[in-house]
Amino acid sequence: MSKIDPVCGMEVDESTQHKTLYKGKVYYFCTANCKTEFDRDPEGYLKSGPRGMH
Amino acid sequence: MSEKKEKLRIVGMHCATCVNTVTKSIEKVKGINGVSVNLATGYAEVQGDFKLNEVVESVRKAGYDVETQEIKLALNANPEESSRILNSVTVEGVISSHFNPATGVLNLRINPQAVSSKDLVEKLSEYGVTLLNNDKAEVSAIKKDMNSMVYSLIVASLFTALVLFYQYTGNYIYAFVFSIPVIIYSGRRYFKGAFRALRNRTADMDTLVALSAGTAWIYSVIDLANRGEVFFDAASLLVTFVLVGKTLDSYLRYRISYVHVPHFTARLSTGEIVDADQVNVGDIVIVKSGEVIPVDGVVYDGTGEVDESILTGESVPNKKNKGDPATADSYLVNGYLEIYVTRRGGNTYIAQLVQAVNDAGTSSVGLKRTVDRVTAYFTPVIIVIAALTFFVWHMTVPVSEALLFSIAVLASACPCALGLATPLAVLVQVRRLSNKGIIVRRGDALEKARHVKTVIFDKTGTITSGQLRAIPATVVDGSAIAMAAALEGLSSHPVARAISSLSGIKMNVSDFTEFIGEGVMGSVEGHNLLVGKREFIQKNCDKIIDGDIIVCVDGRPMASFFIEDEVRDGVKELIDDLKLNHEVLIATGDSSSFADDLGRNLGVKVLKGLSAQEKAELVKSMENSMFIGDGVNDALAIKQAYVGVSLSSGSDISKQAGDIIVNSPAAIKLLIDGSYKLESRIRENLIWAFGYNAVLVPIAAGILYPAIYLPPQFAALAMSLNSVAVTLWSFFRP
Structure with a gap:
């Protein structure tokens, strides 16, 4: 099943290794870069949605 | 350099973020005017006045790769x-x-x-x-060149003997005839080389040999016609003697400077003995007591003690049982092993090691570049000295004698030894370190090691053994430990293994999910369980308790652990020693209190809880830093370091990052010592090479005449033996 990367907005497969758990919910990322971005400001990304290229 | 455009294939891009990261990494490189990266095609078009290797390095540092091809000529x-x-x-x-x-x-x-x-x-x-x-082609190309030299030498020796006989019996016509094959056939490589140098508007050793032999021979041919004095003997002997020295030099360098991949035979389980290259991955190879292990693999059956000094530099044998790794070129001291083949031939660790050592000899070190610039002026200066010698002597002696002095000057000067001084020193140091289990992949990294100011170690698996222990810290509910152990049993992470070893109670585990570098999640006996680092639990659990790893059951922390590890042998002494001249740091992803204790015990500052990216940034921010870490997990930091060192795991060398690979952290001391030694050896070789010329050239010019006179042929012999001397000195100096 595919999910949306909360940082760049890409579709990501659930089997990816790049994921994290935040407030009990799993988020999936396309690369380690996007995960690092998310970890820096999770609330920001969840509030304003994917920012595409950053 | 001027503006250029180049297309590169980037490997590993998935999304728009990747495109952005790659673009940014290329834009950082000096001289870049424009970059366009296409995600769909995977190509990057780069424009500007840039160095391609800097672009490739920068892309690699950003975590991507550029398709490249390696060729050998x-x-x-x-x-x-x-x-x-x-x-x-x-x-x-x-x-x-x-x-x-x-x-x-x-x-x-x-x-x-x-x-x-x-x-x-x-x-x-x-x-x-x-x-x-391939490597076989490399060896055969070197051999072919050497054979051609040997033929030239045989021809030169036979005909020179005839030239000498006829010259000294006054039969100058025959002397002329027999000198032709010596000059034209045996001497052709020097004339060809001189012509090539001339076309490139430079001059080298070939120029000097061609000029000296050529002048002597042509002058003799003209004098033969005019019934004057002839030097067919000097011209022929000159070529022969140069060939003697050069053939000996090539032979020595071929024999001792080129490390050969050892060749093995393997005994298959059928009892058949075959060439180790013919074995297939998945075959079983039988090794008996006293035999050398011919392949890389895993012990399938049997036990034995194996001398793995080739891998570790340590000659105390290691005991091997079923499931243990075995490495080609290690030696079964006693026992019997059946080995399941995983790598053979050119892919074995030893073959890769030999390749790395041979390749390291080709890298340019800083000093060599300076020497190369000096060498460019060397030959023209000698030609000027030869001309001056002729004019000065011409005032007091006949033309023919003055000419012999100037020919001797040309023949006596040896730029080759200067060219060899640095690479031979690098080669010898790289090989000596490889015998101690240190693999230098780039000669310049070895040269740089002595300029290192900050030494940064990774912790787990580098200065500690990586055999972690979990010690319960706070226990609210004892069953949480058993549940955590059951959940962690599904992960292969070292921390997970330490926790899972705490309990063997079988439990129902489902919905297991692993968050790399953070923790695990799953359902155990109907409870929602989270086990992970403090930061991870903090984001997802109601409260937090003391400990490195916390177990959260149904949203509440129920148990926690401290994680401990063992410091490797020799680390304390090494760090004490390094601290005398360097700043020493430990950078670790681990955020446990154990890291702090370790830092206190070793007297070193610890920076903990760093991600791979943060480690790399730390390494980059330090002046002349050396980073020592795991070649796979710490690849980013290793690449960013001034000198990147990875700790060998006996796995694929080519897949490990790092200019230098060591077998234990204690080897860092040997490495830095080796770097100082390299520097002094290069200087010694250069002093020798320059000194030899500085003595020989004035003698050849006749400065001590008539007390000491050096005829051109002996000047040539002395010249060609200079490279031999530098080679022997480099290899056999203790």
Whole structure:
């Protein structure tokens, strides 16, 4: 099943290794870069949605 | 350099973020004017006045890769031509180039989108270039060149004997006739070389030999016609003696400077004995007591003690049982092993090690570049001295005698030894360190090791053994430990293994999910369980309790652990020693209190809880830093370091990051010592090479005449033995 990367907005497969758990919910990322971005400001990304290229 | 455009294939891009990261990494490189990265095609178009290797490095540091191709070419060239050869391949598409003057092999890394091996072979055609497909081809190309030298020498020796006989019996016509094969056939490599140098508007050893032998011979031919004095003996002897020295030199360098991949035979389970190259991955090979293990693999059956000094530098045998790894070229001291083959032939660890050691000899070190510049002026200066010698002597002695002095000057000067001084010193140090289990992949990294100011160690698996222990810290509910153990049993992470070893109670585990570098989640006996680092639990659990790893059951922390590890032998002494001259730091991803304790015990500052990216940034921010870590997990930091060192795991060398690979942290001391030794050896070799010329050239010019007179042929012999002396000195000096 595919999910949306909360940082760049890409579709990501659930089997990816790049994921994290935040407030009990799993988020999936396309690369380690996007995960690092998310970890820096999770609330920001969840509030304003994917920012595409950053 | 001027503005250029180059296309590169980028490997590992998935999304728009990747495109952005790659673009940014290329834009950072000096001289870039424009970059366009296309996600769909995977290509990057780069424009500007830039160095291609810097672009590739920068992309790699950003975590992506650039498709490159490695090619090897065997050239017939003199050691002092190194810089000219490297200049001629400084063309579009060539990422890096290293020439090993000791073996005549040029290693190139190219961008296959911009240049092909065929283009480069054409570009270097004047050096009689051969494209090498594998190591066997490399050895055979070197052998072929040496055989041709031996033939030339045999021809030269036979005909020179005849020339001498007829010259001294006054039969000058015959002396002339028999000198022709010596000059034309045996001496052709020098005339060809001199012509090549002339076309490139430079001069080298070939120029000097061709000028001296050529002048003596042509002068004699003219004098023969005019019934004057002839020197067919001097001209022929000169060529023969130069060949004696050069053949000996090539032979020595071939024999001792080129490490050969050992050749093995293997006994299959059927009892059949075959060449180890013929074995297939998945075959079972039988090794009996006293035999050498011919392949890389895993012990399938049997036990034995294996001397793995080739891998570890340590000759105390290791006990091997079923499931243990076995490495080719290690030696079964006693026992019996059946080995399941995982790598064979050129893929074995030892074959990769030999390749790495041979390739390291080709890398240019800083001093060599300075020497190459000096060498460029050396030959023209000698030609000027020879001309002056002629004019000065011409005032007091007949033309023929003055000419002999000036020919002797040309024949006595040896730029080759200067060209060999640095690469031979690198080669010898790299090989000596490899015997101690330190693999230097780049000679310049070894040279740089002595300039290191900050030494940064990774913690787990580098200064500690990596055999972690979990010690319960706070226990609210004892069953949480058993549940955590059951959940962690599904992960292979070292921390997970330590926790899972705490309990063996079987439980129902489902919905297991692992968050790399953070923790695990799952359902155990109907409870929602989270086990992970403090930061991870903090984001997802109601409260937090003391400990490195916390177990959260149904949203509440129920137990926690401290994680401990063992410091490796010799680390304390090493760090105490390093602290005398360096700043020492430990950078670790671990955020446990154990890291702090460790830092206190070792007297070192610990920076903990760092991600791979943060480690890399730390390494980059330090001046002349050396980073020592795991070659796979710490690849980013290793690449960013001034000197990147990875700790060997006995796995694929090619897949490990790091300019240098060591078998234990304690080897860092040997490495830094080796770097100082390299520097002093280079200086010694250079002093020898310069000194030899400084003594020989004035004697040849007749400064001590008539007390000491050096005829051209003996000047040539002395000259050619200079390279032999530098080679022998480099290899046999204790």
